[in-house]
Amino acid sequence: MMEFPTATMVHKRIPKEAFYRHLPLTKALKEKFVSEVDKIVVENSLTKENINLAADAGIKEILLLSISLKKQELDGKVIEAIARQNAHHLVFLLIYEDSRQLALYHGKLYRTEWMDAAELSLSPRGFSLDEIWASFVEQIALYDERAGNTGALSVEERLALQERIVQLEKLIAKTETAAWKEQQPKKKFELHTRLRRYTQELEKLKDG
16 A cells, blocks of 8 residues: 555646657667556655654655556666656655556665556655655565564665675575586586585574
8 A cells, every 4th residue: 555645635636758869868768668658647745844843854845756657567767767767765666557567766666566466565755855755665675575683774785785695695596507517527516615604694684
């Protein structure tokens, strides 16, 4: 469920030409943007004033943009370009028929999996816009967190941990394939040794 205060509602449609005209995209990506995006709507604007926050913050406004799509995909480079060219902090709600996906840019692009509209969940949590943005990062970037016992860690530490887990999973898959194909005993042993090291680190990170 999307839980935003009524005072934050905007629901203002923005011509998509206003976005792609100034985005640093290749011609091919601009054509994809035009062909894949149906409409863009500013759904909510979160400011210190309209949600009655007492604490000041470095972030002055967070916008929720809904992007209705003509097919269930939008190149991540397009979302990233929109986020990096905009002075506001942006949360994206991608819509295709009854499916939804949340995304935001925080050093890199993070996206949830596609899900049914009824399964979607996002709400502002915190006493400043900085804290609310951190809560959005947590809800979107860490919605499927793979590590355990992370309660004492900051959001940034949890993101770094998640990145290492994903990296190790890719290394394990790559090394398993290489070990299976390798014919030389010495190299095969080295690959299995490396695989065991990766696996042990992964288990340790996941267990916390």
